[in-house]
Amino acid sequence: MQYKKRAATIQDVARRAGVSVSTVSRVLNGKVDVANDTRDHILAVIKKLGYTSNLAARSMRSHRKNLIGLVVPDIGFPYSIEIMKGINHAIAESQFDLLVYTTGDVRKHGTALHEQHYVSLLNNSVTDGVIIVASVASDFITDAPIVSVDPHITNPNYPYVQGTNYHGALELMEYLLSMGHRRIGFISGRPEIASAQRRLKGYQDALANAGIEIDNDLIVPGDFIQPTAYLSTRQLLSMKNPPTAIFAANDQSAMGVYQAANELGVRIPDDLSVVGFDNIAEAKYMGLTTIDQFLDEMGYVAVQMLIRLINHEPLEEEVHKMQTKLIVRTSCQKVETKIAAFQ
Numbered sequence: 001m002q003y004k005k006r007a008a009t010i011q012d013v014a015r016r017a018g019v020s021v022s023t024v025s026r027v028l029n030g031k032v033d034v035a036n037d038t039r040d041h042i043l044a045v046i047k048k049l050g051y052t053s054n055l056a057a058r059s060m061r062s063h064r065k066n067l068i069g070l071v072v073p074d075i076g077f078p079y080s081i082e083i084m085k086g087i088n089h090a091i092a093e094s095q096f097d098l099l100v101y102t103t104g105d106v107r108k109h110g111t112a113l114h115e116q117h118y119v120s121l122l123n124n125s126v127t128d129g130v131i132i133v134a135s136v137a138s139d140f141i142t143d144a145p146i147v148s149v150d151p152h153i154t155n156p157n158y159p160y161v162q163g164t165n166y167h168g169a170l171e172l173m174e175y176l177l178s179m180g181h182r183r184i185g186f187i188s189g190r191p192e193i194a195s196a197q198r199r200l201k202g203y204q205d206a207l208a209n210a211g212i213e214i215d216n217d218l219i220v221p222g223d224f225i226q227p228t229a230y231l232s233t234r235q236l237l238s239m240k241n242p243p244t245a246i247f248a249a250n251d252q253s254a255m256g257v258y259q260a261a262n263e264l265g266v267r268i269p270d271d272l273s274v275v276g277f278d279n280i281a282e283a284k285y286m287g288l289t290t291i292d293q294f295l296d297e298m299g300y301v302a303v304q305m306l307i308r309l310i311n312h313e314p315l316e317e318e319v320h321k322m323q324t325k326l327i328v329r330t331s332c333q334k335v336e337t338k339i340a341a342f343q
Helices: 010-017 021-028 036-049 055-061 078-093 112-123 165-178 194-209 226-237 251-264 281-286 295-310 335-342
Strands: 067-072 097-102 129-133 146-149 160-163 184-187 245-248 273-275 290-292 319-322 325-327
Touching (some): 010 021, 010 036, 067 078, 067 112, 078 129, 078 295, 097 112, 112 129, 129 295, 146 295, 165 194, 165 273, 165 290, 184 194, 184 251, 245 251, 251 273, 251 281
Parallel strands (some): 146 160, 160 319, 245 273
Antiparallel strands (some): 290 325
């Protein structure tokens, strides 16, 4: 008769390596206060015994898991990367580890039901709390805390961090208007997203404040990704009286503007001024004038808020508003200068 071999435990590893269980635990959790020789010896024993730690089993044995969950739509999207930089920084400073769940594609429109399912799985079995990037659910049924970064809905029933999208859009438009632009195209974001709605409102209010009638033909659809913005830009530039400037709802969309302008022989900024929103890493190398909403800091603050909640400490504020900042680079030019250049 064959008997099933018992799986190795952390006690087995400690006994074979001749160290304490706590030392093995510190190696497994990546702590740096274990001597290199000792760490290498423990890792060799772990490999020989075939030991694997089990996060779910650990969570059942202890109320505290020292693990934070992250639900993010696409870890390869520049927007997500910037937020994750800040999250990673905060995790590195803490005693927590990070477990990431992603749908793998920012174009997958997440549903509240799916989000609630993911959070329930993480918070009820593995993690001490969850951070959700661009959440769409208004509420969650869970005992563990939740913090959102840039929620897609207005006034969710949980703490969140968000940029001042309306004021950022207003500041961008005031900058373009100060340079003499009056026909300004707008490539929108996804219409169901609160931040996209606020940026459109900032665009519209800035024109109204300047006494300029809104031309709906200059407002074209977008969804925060480059291919759609590329098509929208070609639509704007094919108009009989095309815009002298384009406000793209995010930097990723601005990249689509650059692509279309290049193919059509439209020079930036000589023939067309362009602004974006987010200040992702690529914006600097494009020379793009944009709004920095400090995505990395938003991620960092969200982790700090979540850890306070995990530790049963009160938050100073349930909603943290990250103030935006205009970043002026070389993608815009005054209308007067442009006209003179053609004379």
